[in-house]
Amino acid sequence: MFNKLVESLKTCPIVKRGEYNYFIHPISDGVPIVEPALLREVAVLMLRALDLKGVDKIVVAEAMGIHIGVALSLMTDLPLTIIRKREYQLSGEVALHQTTGYSKGELYLNGIEKGDRVVVIDDVFSTGGTMKAILKGLADKGAEVSDVLVVIKRGECDIGRPYKYLVEIEVTKSGVNVKDTKF
Ligand SMILES: O=P(O)(O)OC[C@H]1O[C@H](OP(=O)(O)OP(=O)(O)O)[C@H](O)[C@@H]1O
Numbered sequence: 177m178f179n180k181l182v183e184s185l186k187t188c189p190i191v192k193r194g195e196y197n198y199f200i201h202p203i204s205d206g207v208p209i210v211e212p213a214l215l216r217e218v219a220v221l222m223l224r225a226l227d228l229k230g231v232d233k234i235v236v237a238e239a240m241g242i243h244i245g246v247a248l249s250l251m252t253d254l255p256l257t258i259i260r261k262r263e264y265q266l267s268g269e270v271a272l273h274q275t276t277g278y279s280k281g282e283l284y285l286n287g288i289e290k291g292d293r294v295v296v297i298d299d300v301f302s303t304g305g306t307m308k309a310i311l312k313g314l315a316d317k318g319a320e321v322s323d324v325l326v327v328i329k330r331g332e333c334d335i336g337r338p339y340k341y342l343v344e345i346e347v348t349k350s351g352v353n354v355k356d357t358k359f
């Protein structure tokens with residue numbers, strides 16, 4: 177029944193970003209095209225997997241958290257905050273330093289108050305650097321993290337707390353191997 181995510185991963189292209197084998201997929205890149213049926217499948221699987229009890233807000237990071245975050249927000253009626261790569265200088269904004277396998281940058285968290293109960297979702301975990309930065313920012317704001325979920329986990333990834341994933345993959349220079357699914 178739920179085969180679109182796995183089947184699309186098996187055929188996705190790989191490009192080099194320096195030494196890093198970077199897979200390209202609609203959920204993690206928005207290209208070549210995001211089919212509604214794939215997005216719906218991912219949204220339903222996230223909804224089934226997440227602990228949403230008492231949750232006030234969904235937290236995602238720009239850019240590739242946005243489409244999955246919007247899908248989950250529309251299904252749950254929970255508000256969404258998007259951690260941006262642009263600084264807004266709003267009161268209470270927190271700057272986070274992000275490091276991935278191929279990039280470094282600043283992220284800016286807004287819209288979170290002390291005591292908020294949140295879920296954090298993202299498209300991919302690789303080094304876990306992005307999620308660690310997000311979790312530190314949420315802890316600094318005094319938010320309580322109910323659950324962390326990533327759609328695609330590539331490789332071993334320690335973010336300092338338990339998390340959920342939908343699919344685990346291995347990426348080589350010639351393609352993606354699907355190692356595990358949680359549905
Ligand atoms: O586990 P990590 O090594 O931190 O990698 C995962 C992050 O990499 C990608 O974001 P990226 O910063 O490339 O931005 P994008 O969402 O704009 O593509 C992805 O969306 C994750 O947030």
Ligand SMILES: Nc1nc2[nH]cnc2c(=O)[nH]1
Pocket residue numbers: 197198199200201204205276277300301302347
């Ligand atoms: N699309 C995509 N996003 C990533 N984020 C971290 N690693 C990757 C990758 O290999 N592909």
